[in-house]
Amino acid sequence: MSLDLKALNQHLSTRSYVEGYTPSQADVGVYTSVGSAPDAGQYPHAARWYKHIASYAQEHETLPGDKEASLKLFAAGASGAAAPAAAAEEEEDIDLFGSDDEEDPEAEAEKQRRLDEYNEKKKNKVKPVAKVRLNVDPDF
Template sequence: MAVTFHNVNLEAGLQKLDQYLLTRSYITGYQASKDDIAVHAAFSSAPSSDYVNVSRWYNHIDALLKLSGVTCEGQGVTISGSAPPAEVAPSSPAIDDAKAPAAEDDDDDDDVDLFGEETEEEKKAAEERAAAIKASGKKKESGKSSVLLDVKPWDDETDMQKLEESVRSIQMEGLLWGASKLVPVGYGIKKLQIMMTIVDDLVSVDSLIEEHLTVEPANEYIQSCDIVAFNKI
C-alpha cells in the first residue's frame, strides 16, 4: 500500500512525517527500502532536531546510503509538492573473493568514515543547547546513537543466516536492530555488517558485545564483534 506525504520541507509536512515515524523505524516495512530513499531525497536539507523522530530516521538513512546498504524494493511512496528525488548512485560491486585480502587484513574497514566528523558549528550549537537546558532547569533527554557493527564468523563453514538470527535474537529496552549485509573478507569467508539504533542511557555497546554477542549461545557462530562506526543522532 502506497504512502503519501506532503512537502517535507514545510512545517505541516514535517509534523505529519514526525507523527508517522513515532511508531516506525522505516517508511514502510521493517528494513530500509527505496521508499526511505524517496522521502530522504525530498529534503532540501537535514531536518531540525526539534522533530525527534524525523531527525532519528533521517540520520539513520543517511548513514545507510553511505554504506550502500539499502536493497529492499519497498511498497511505493509519493511525496506531494516536492521535487522528484535525485537519482541514487548504484552501490559498489561486491568484492571478488579470489582477489579479496586475507581475513586478518579486514581491519582496514575501520578507516572508512561513514558518518563524517562533527563541525565546529555543530559543536557550538550543541553546547548552546546544553547550556540553555541547564539554565532552564530542565532535565536533558536521553540521546540516541546509530551504530555499525562488524560480526565475524569462525570460518567459511559458519551458517551466516543462523549467525544473523543469533544477533537479532538479542532484545533489550532501548535497542533496535536495522539493515544488514554480508561482506566478503577473503578465502570464502564473509562477515555480517549490521546497523542498530540505541538509547544511550539504556544500552552500552561494549556490554552488549562482551555479555551477549561473544558468549554462549551466540559464540557458537561468532568469533568476534567490532564497532565500525558510532554516530550520535
C-alpha cells in the first residue's frame, strides 16, 4: 500500500502521533507502510515523526491500538475529504457550559418578570445625597 506523504505531513504538522497522545499501533502501521524516512526538506513533520517512531522499534509489538485503522487516512488513492471526515467523526459536539439554542418561553417570561421587578425597585430607590468633605485645619 502506498501512502500519501503530503497528507501524512499535513496531519503531523499539528500532532506528534497519528492517533492520540502516545505512540500506538496506528503509528506502527503507518511507519511500516512508509518504509523509509521521508525527505526532511519536503516532508519535515513526517520525517520528524518517522525518526521518533523509529526510536520505539523495540516496543512496536507491545504498543496499544489498531494498525489498520490509521492506514485508511493516508492511502494514496484516498480522497482529500477522508481525513477531515475522520477528524469530524472523532470530534463530538459537547456543550460543556450548558448553553442551549432553544429558549423555554416560560423561562423567558420569568426572566423578563424578574428584570421588570428589579428595574421597578431601582427606579423607586432613593439615591444618597452626595458627601461633601470639608478641608479642616488640623491646628484648629
